[in-house]
Amino acid sequence: MYPITQISLSLQEINFQGNIIPCSWKNHLKLNNRVDLNSMYILSEIIFWYRPVILRDEFGQNKYFQKFKSDLLQKSYSQLESSLGLTKKQIQDSLDRLEKLGLVKRHFRTIQVQVPSTTDFRALNNVMYIEIFIEKVKEITYSDLKKVIPSSPASGEGSTYKSTGVSPQVSTYTETTSKITTNNNIVCSESPVANAHLKNSVVISHPSGTQQSITIDDIYILAVQKREKWTVDEIQKIWNILLNYKSDIRDLYLFIKGTIKNLLMKEKSEQINHTKNTKIQNVTKKQNVTKKQDHSSENEDKLHERYIAPERLNKKINLYDYKY
Secondary structure, X not given: OOOOOHHHHHHHHOOOOOOOOOHHHHHOOEEOOEEOHHHHHHHHHHHHHHOOEEEEOOOOOEEEEOOOOOOOEEOOHHHHHHHHOOOHHHHHXXXXXXXXXXXXXXXXXXXXXXXXXXXXXXXXXXXXXXXXXXXXXXHHHHHHHOOOOXXXXXXXXXXXXXXXXXXXXXXXXXXXXXXXXXXXXXOOOOOOOOOOOOOOOEEEEOOOOOEEEEOHHHHHHHHHHOOOOOOHHHHHHHHHHHHOOOOOOOOHHHHHHHHHHHHHHHHHHHHHHHHHHHHHHHHHHHHHHHHHHHHHHHHHHHHHHHXXXXXXXXXXXXXXXXXX
């Protein structure tokens, strides 16, 4: 190791986020004996979306959540084009090569999407979902280090999904995962801490007459999707309010955001009142101490007038006693 320079020291002030590309991938992802950069970019983008979000509660325990709601990542070619700056042809070819290596697999599904401002649903065909195989990713990531990676029982390899059999060359819809309504369950951590809230759900009603069943994990996921900095304590308070809330909720996100804002204002008001009361109590104590001191001084003056002053008053000065 060498003494650090000011440039290197300044880099600790930057919080780097985004896609990660291990150096070992260049030895496995190749095209015509050259590094397949496009495939590396696409694989790192897919892994970024699959990487869990970690939130720590007040007890110091970690909770893990996904960045998307469905069981698989839903991404269209146009979304990948926009995020990576590649053409549709480049993305299709790269996904073909990644599939041949057993790293990913595309699935095309038919889903139901709610029509805006209505209670009706319409079908969308050939919506692309991307599955990733963790064991294969481990192989190309750690092979150069010659580490033995134990097989995980939760590996996605070997799992089957219903496909429509559509060729990967077809065009897909561009709806994001957050706008798509599916019947898939939210995938959370396997730990008992993360799944402790899944047993409890609450049904909220909308003004249109529809109902929605949510869990506290849905609020955590909503915070991640909306990039809100809600604390675990605030989310728990919101959940306690929803458990006893009987009125209709037009928009869950706006309801939660407004409620948290009101809670913060209430806490701030309580802090201000507490500060005022503390100041008033301190002033009252000082006044009481001052009154006691004044009362003690008055008593001393009375004693002085009673025992000392009379002697001086009764003392008569005879001018004839003095000689000039």
